[in-house]
Amino acid sequence: MNNQTRREFIKLGAVTLAGGAISMRLGVFDFLKPEAVAEITTGPAKNWGFVVDATKCVGCGMCVKACKLENGVPFDSPVSRTWVERYINTKDGEVIIDSPKLARDGYITNEPLGKQIPEENIGKAFFVPKLCNHCEHPSCVKGCPVGATYKTADGVVLVDKEWCIGCGYCINNCPYGARFFHPETQIIDKCTFCYHRITKGMQSACVEACAFGARKIGDLNDPNSEVHKIVNTQRVAVLKPDTHNKPKVFYIGLDMMVI
């Protein structure tokens, strides 16, 4: 090692960095191991969880519209508690990701990022709905300096509007970009799984608005709930498992290019 030249050393460093970058990219999502599934879907208490079936999403954006109107998120502001992303992998290997107006008005034209893509040049393309993952170990909660954001006993991450000072540390700490400044209240806002609805036996507004059954909410610990059955019997994945946040939004039909 001592007679290694500077050139060799730099070369080795560059290769290591590139390798690291590739393996990081590959680690964007993982399929869950049975032990991990068992750990997150057993327990005496209620534990709210969510399933998104990306193979069913048509990108109509009704979920975003319903969420905004239900939860008083300003309709014309470029913020939302849930949104839908469009992924296009062209045959040239280019990946295009967009979400105009966070899909509030749905996708009705074939012009991602203002580009016309001929249909024959599309390799694979699909929609991915996103929302707060209501993590088992929410890193956003850890960052709050005033105790305004917390996880409830039934596993929903909420923001105390009276206590939040709007410092934004939680926005930085969330690996999923699920939090934002509410332009009217000037504090942090985020998806609550529609806590005011699910605690009354209703479904979240986005789940109800979805005409395609792409979104499902339920108790992960209840063996009879649909989400429990899907997470335990189907091939599900979560976003960014390397953060060890243990997200509770499970996806069917993810792809390597989903970030």
Added chain:
Amino acid sequence: MLKIVKILTIVIGVYCIAGLVPVARSIVVPSFKAVKGDYTYQWHRVANEAEQKSLKVKYQGSDYCKDCHPDNYQKVKASKHAMVQCENCHGPAVEHPESPQKLVIDQRRELCLRCHSNLPYRPKQYAGLSTGPIPMKMQDPEQHNPGIECTACHDVHSAGFK
């Protein structure tokens, strides 16, 4: 000697004031609790949970419409639009018929195109209905009667022609 007394007085004074902080805090700050002893994730103002639960529900769901509008409700449920909620097009009911007294119906082409615009990204077969997979009817908005509202020819409640 005098100097030591002075320092001691200051130190004791600081401790006395500091000791008041928890007392003052218990008066000013509402009750915080670490549920299940979890100070990392569950330290919060307990009253907030009830506040969150008491927020107003705006989207009432199709069952809310059933009793007063049974004709349209049954028509939709028998059609290929069975899984489309009334409020997706009619807007949130909130406390209808008290407030709002009338719901605004979104009849723009853009609303129908959210699902029916011919995009290469959509799944073409849709298997969500109990009657089995139905093909998604997709149209190119620039070819298919541009400028005319879809509802001019189509009946949304029966998902067919008028």
